[in-house]
Amino acid sequence: AACRAASAALTEHLGEHPNGRDEDPAVLHARLTARRALRLELESRRADLARIADGITEAELRADIAGTSPDAIEAALRGLALEEEALDQRGKAAFADRDRAERRRADLEGGTGAELALAQRKAAEAELAGEARRWAVLRLAGLLIGTAIGRQRAGQQDPLLTRAGALFSGLTGGAFAGLAQDYDAGDEPRLTGRRAGGELVPVDGLSEGTRDQLYLALRLAYLEDYAGRAEPAPFVGDDLFLTFDDARTGHGLEALAAVGDRVQPILFTHHRHVADLARARLGEAVDVLEL
Template identity: 40%
Template sequence: MLEAALRAAEEAGAAAGRAAEEAAEARAHAGAELERLGADGAAREAAADEQAALARLGHVLEEAVLLQAARSLLGAAMERVQEAGDDARLRRIGDVFAELTEGAYPALAAREDEKGIAHLLVRRATPEGEETGVEALSEGTRDQLFLALRLVAIEDHVAAATPLPFLGDDILQSFDDGRAAAAFHALRRFSGTTQVILLTHHRHLVELAGRALPAGALHVQALPG
């Protein structure tokens, strides 16, 4: 949802496409080997190779679909917040972003370049008032900006449609503990808008949530495996 992330999504999508082509070639090769070798032990090995190639193909294609969806959502979010005159939404996103970054970035701004194109900027607390482009942010801070964009977009959607659960898959893995705790508080407040479901394989985030949130605010379901 940011210019740098868009470029990264494009590159990752292209890589996923190349991986899908390689997996398809591996599947075709394994199938040819299966026909050539017949029903002996080598044929069974070729069959296993074919199944592995199929599994890999399914995985890379799934990743490519997810990357394309993320790229589309990212572009739409950037376009909305960069529209001139959308000051109210920008302030709301900025408020959430300030909370998620523990006040390190207290506000957002949209500035037009010499071609009249608006660009999203973030304002630093230190040095006071300094503005910087999204591409200069760390990965974790960009993820926090993306989460702020996402929460405000969902709030707007829920106001006009049936609310759906918010599902986040390891969205806090790039956050340090302080900002992860801030995110848990923001998400707890957001749970008054819609149900919040977080998936993670990082146990320390579960423990951090338990410390950061009040009793009864968190339900943990451990999955086997």
């Protein structure tokens, strides 16, 4: 009776399956069992894929695979395999080097020369500290000597250079505080301009217009010094400020007026604005004659 009931139930189940009545139940059972195993394996593979896909969905992965040729995938896999092998070899080499280094360190720490090396290091540290103190003393002495030399040179500056520096300061409108005598790497004296902040600028570091102002200051200072020792000679300039702008021209006119008590400056110009600027800057201290 149980067998007949089971046969009836099997017949009913086979009737629910397409082509079930025409298929051998044993074959159908084996195929369904295989399908169940495949489904379980598929679910396991999908779980593995979700774990290693780093948040990328299966649909996105399938779309990427569809746009990539199998040959490219195989080439990429071979490249990754080679890279993994190379990394493995480097890792083995690194571990081997580390093992040798650790053994070497153990040998050095346990050897008889460790105490000697420690004593040598302590002696070297003491010597280094002594040399550092000696260097600091010499460096400080060098700075003190350099400052003393600078003060001595500044105190012995030529009065003519001092006067030229004052005229140069006026010509530049205070951009330069004066002139100074500096020394190059060969300890050769050279003329420099001293900015208001104390920076020294050599002549070749000045602009063309500033160099013209420097040369004019030197010439006026020399003529003023000469007038103090001999009969004064007039200073004649022909369109002296041709390349100057109005600001520099004004400073130049004031510099000429500054030496007017010892030297008579005479300026020829073809530009009326220079005469107007002289009247505006100097007032009654200038005589403008039209020829």
